[in-house]
Amino acid sequence: MSRDWPALAIVPAIALLALPLMPFPTWVALTAAGAAMGMMLFLMASGLTLIFGLMDVLNFAHGAFITLGAYVAVSVLGWLAGWAGADSLALNLAALAVAVAAAALASGAAGVVFERAIIRRVHGKHLQQILITVGGMIVAEQLILAAWGAQPLQVAKPALLRGSLILAGAAVEKFRLVAVALGLLVFAAMHLVLNRTRIGLLVRAGVENREMVEALGYRIRRLFVGVFVAGTALAGIGGVMWAVYQETVTAAIGADMTILVFIVVIIGGLGSVGGCFAGAALVGLTANYVGFLEPRLALGSNIALMVLVLLWRPRGLLPLVRS
């Protein structure tokens, strides 16, 4: 833990460093926007890092599950337009919750098929994993286009989640607060499962030394499938939140996020959920502060951030130790 605190402290440190560089209300608005972006990135990236950590699988098709989640959100929120458009926060949140649950189910089910059809055949073969998962991403995009059509689709935010609240003199979008709350909730749930349950204990042990987990009598193959499905379901949830936040969905929504998601995973340390959380927050905050302070640098700020973090900690913020 003593080794970890500088990596964790860097997130509030970046926020505090930005404070004197802008008016306070602007800082509040950008910090909220950065935190929301970070939590949505965490939702999308946490599954990917866990899949890599436990299974040693580089899944470049992860974006396809984000896309699937986004399109499922479009359909579900379309069917539940009455709830989403109602003047009731409970109904609005219920519509969003149903969309999140449906996306998690759809992406998780697609994850089962993908794991059985593709991932199982390329265990331990990184080059083949990259090639076949990139191919899988292309095929999945085409299937989604066939199902939902090539036109960009609009998705409206639930009625009472539109607009902003005034906090400390700054306008903060309501939906961003929902995204932050969901991200924190998922992180807390993952933390609880990983640290307080036997399944979590097995996952943590499996990330370190798969062979020894098997030698203790556990069938790690089942654990692999479970983690892969959970990872793809989380990507689907991230896709819902990103789609509703953007209010437009295209078949490239997942592919567009893939680079950012990989940056988060690399910054956090491959396989580390805690690192992924810190990395996502860092990427979200930095992108928003730099975008305001020097818009011309906004595009490259994430890559620059990754380079700086890796120069400081070559294995990421909170790297895993493998036996």
Next chain:
Amino acid sequence: MADDVLLRLSGVHTHIGRYHILHGVDLAVRAGRLTMLLGRNGAGKTTTLRTIMGLWRASAGTIAFAGQPITARATPGIARLGIAYVPETMGIFGQLTVRENLLLASGPAGLDPARLARVFAVFPVLKQKFQQAAGTLSGGQKQMVAIARAIIEDRRLIIVDEPTKGLAPAVIGQLIEAFQALKHTSTTILMVEQNFHMASALGDDVAVMDDGRVVHTGTMRDLAADEALQARLLGLSLASHQ
């Protein structure tokens, strides 16, 4: 002798990639005894243990445990027969606490206080380090965790690969005491060991390997008493090991 054999390997061959490592290993481990598997570096001792555990597949031959063929079983299925494995690398989970390492090796009911007390009686230092991350322990303490994991449940066979490797003499003394205590419980143990002092202090039976085959079997006492045989089989004399 045949009746009390718990583990039997017959004509076991193992290939790793294109390398042919085991060339027909025949080995019998008798119940309630500690069998030492000795041999020069590269003789195939670790490969034999890993093949028994299913971590590497036997390409020919049979392995039977308590009369039941296990050659084609997957590693978890072999472990569930009551076989514990302590690898050469110890295989501890460094980011987990000592408690969590032991919990993973326990049955579904979790850690049994009576069994835990027995482990602490053998390795008292683990009681102090119980909530500490195993990765922060010394090499000797890590080996204690690895062995504690093997004995936290009743096992029918414990397979241990070079438990003294890289450890200080004082720690080796502790490990000898621990295994002597374990022998009193009539647990069957198959151990690979390069430290001849430890091997002769603990072994009941011995099998010596060379070039992927078992080339000698007998009692440890006979081998320890015969320096010429040691020199021929192991290339070393007892005196040089002490």
